[in-house]
Amino acid sequence: MIKEWIVGVAIAVLVFLAVLGYNVLPLFFLAAISVALWYMLDRRGAVSVAPREAMVKHQVSFDQIGGQEHAKRELMEALDFLKYRDRIRSLGIRPLKGILLTGPPGTGKTLMAKAAATYTDSVFLSAAGSEFVEMYVGVGAQRVRELFRRARALAKKEGKDSAIIFIDEIDVLGARRGQHSHQEYDQTLNQLLTEMDGMSTTQTPMVLVMAATNRPDMLDAALLRPGRFDRQIKVDLPDKEGRLHILRIQTQGKPLAADVDLEHIAGETYGFSGAQLESLVNEAAIMALRQNKQEITQEMFRDAVDKVLMGEKTGRKPTPEELQRVAVHELGHAIVSELMRPGTVSHITIAPRGNALGFVRQIPESDRYLYTKEQLEQQINVALAGCLAEELHYGNRSTGAQNDFMQASSLARTMVRCGLSRIGIVDEENLPETVLDTEVRHILSEQEKVTRALLAPYKEDIAAFASHVVEEESVDGDAFRRWLEGVHARKAQPEANAACAAALAPDGGRMVPGTEGLQAGA
Template sequence: MRKYVPEILIGAIPVVLAFLLFLGQNVVPVLMFAVLGFVVFYASRGRGKLTALSSQQRRPSKKENPFTFEQIGGQEKAKQELVEALDFLVRQEQIAKLGIRPLKGILLAGPPGTGKTLLAKAAAHYTDSIYLAASGSEFVEMYVGVGAGRIRDLFKEARSKAQKEKKSSAVIFIDEIEVIGGKRDGGQQREYDQTLNQLLTEMDGIYANEAPRILLIAATNRKEMLDSALLRPGRFDRHIQVDLPDKKGRLHILNIHASNKPIADTVDLERIAAESFGFSGAQLESVMNEAAIYALREEHEKIDEKHLSMAIDKVMMGEKTDREASKEERERVALHELGHAIMAEIIRPGSVSQVALSPRGKALGYVRHNPLQDQYLYTKAFLNGQIMIALGGAAAEEMFYGERSTGSRGDFDQAMDIVKTLVESGLTELGIIDASMMTKEAWASITRTILDELMGQTKETLEAKREVFTLSLQTLIREETLSGEEFRQLLKENAAA
């Protein structure tokens, strides 16, 4: 009977209003009170966009496909730590004998696309738990109390669903936890402060002997922004770093996403894994998908290595465009890219993989480099070399035109990022300093000093290769794309000439 109350009220209200009009009464105040009562009723019930979400009726309930840790590649260390933490839920009798307190929360921190959400889904499957997912942005509204109400509803829904499906535990996953868990400044109360306080209260209310047990897993890209009250033991007990995969991890991920695709026998996925240095799991999945699309366009039955190489270029720089440059502009772009390529071959012989004039994304041309061995520590000489390679394009333009163009903007951004790394690592004349204490003027001064010095060295180095530019220019314009081997052969022929 209760579920028909709204329909009964909707039918009764017009009858009452018509009766009042018949009696000659003013119905405007009645309408205003009815609207106000409607809003208050829905606010108290937690319905509507302005109020807390009534999770049991509004949150979509769909059957999640089982997802296991074996389906996640490149995160062996993170999986090992997570499984160890989850065993506290699975092996309850053993941990009770040792007096171990089950974990209440697990924080997954790392760059976007590294598989944090997948790890949470696999955790729910591993523990045979109910899985509920939400984003931090769902809990913040301009109306006070909305977020706190949604937090209460989320935990209430987890418990009720676990009881309904006769599960002993439930996993709640909150993505972008920094939205509601940011550091509090001690100022006036704000809506998301109340939301955070409610989350802390709910986590404190998780007990080891309760049934069903609740495990909160949260993910963030910016752990440093989180409030210390959220990070302390007893709330988020375990912090797991989910980093970008290394070469072995990238190969594992590529093999996973290649399992349902027809890959040609000549494809060397290990080489593709090496070329995709710095790619996240999401980007590697996109590489395999884009390669399949390229194969479809060319009506090939299998994915070739060239399709994978084109897919890497697309994920890194975007799709090819149909912009047509003038002859003068093409020559400038060709000289610019030759500057990068020649400088790269001088500093690290054999490093150029491809030189191209075809527009892709925002770039009118590009140089793709052969992958280095995965490296996490860099010397001053290595970083200076990277800066000189980045400045090679602008230096070549100055050599032949006497001025630079806007095409060097991205190169300069890259060079300045490397300068920042040098300063923060204590590899400059400033020595070991706290970079956060430097003024804008100090940053400008040290950046200008380093870049001016390295630009001078770059120009001097490339000036000795002026004839190579002249002899290679027309070949690059005519061919538009040169492989690394073709480019190095061209350099040898020009050197001999």
């Protein structure tokens, strides 16, 4: 509004001077140059002192955030200091100045900050840490001052006694001082520290600073001390119950088929963040749209999980021989996984996605945070099974096992560092690299023998089912388990016949001493 008013007055003055007979051409050129210069500096960020903060109008409540029950409770307890201010003041409790949300990307830190504003009925302003950092000296500090001033002004304008400023990716703004080539970063951080201390501010309206980062180790120690960011709340990846809660929230209003089992999907998506689960549901709906279906089926969710994990299907077209080898490789993984942990194979596919020509997706038995030596060895067995299945069938290996070897080596190194190897407890920092490599090779060699022994009985059967996988391109876990049970039943039949014949033989099938030659001769 002010800009339009200034432009209108300037035009009126030029017209008035022209009517009086003055030569306004130099003034016109001067005004044009000034406007161009102002526009250039504004684009570079040197004129605007306030960051492009966003005032959120849409209300987000904690009920709309799934999978973070512990973090939500902890945050709501901290926000009660702001919500019930009179009671807090009567007990002589110092109000909180800042809350830091830490955790992996996509876990809902920004949503929790918006919900905090709704919970406390506060004005909410958000800005990114990178918006405070400029090449012009003093601009960052001035932007911090302007952001706090604007938060208080908006709170007074709307009749509220509190405001929440949310700074995303604060590690850009609050990194340890002295690490940069110039002092602009430090000046900006110093100004933020001053504002949070309240040295030049009033208590009404109160301003609470919330920030988010996935790199809390990079933050300056002065920013993390009590009186600045008083509370640090971990917003971690959701567990199975949390993933199920998120899926129920994300699928509200979407037409789901009768066969959709959200609990099964929650079990398959171990390690998924809230953002990935939202993308999963969205991708499944897109598949329904592409197939002109009115409902989203379980198979669409299965394919959506593959897409979120591995990426879109690529245009690569392997030769029939390569497809057969990939199928043999993946069946090796699946057989050992099923033998080690029954019921864990969810999906086998040889459709190229991302950098993978095929993969086996497994359902974890449960969300694990600790692993025993036996469990790590089982994971190594599964990783090595692909190349060993190729070796049993073809007599050689291929380059397709490169990532498997990297995974197996990483697991073996974890065993050594955690004291689960032959050399016992070690000091990781002082462990010679040669000793580590020798023990890793020993672990991999021993588990290779175990894996080869597990796969040997299935040498002939793998080839036949691999052809079926090539024809179908994808096989679900239930179909694979039915095939594996059939193989076990077929192999158990001769053993059962032999046992039955032995039971019907004289003397219970036991050989009478001294009669071996007679029976052989007969």
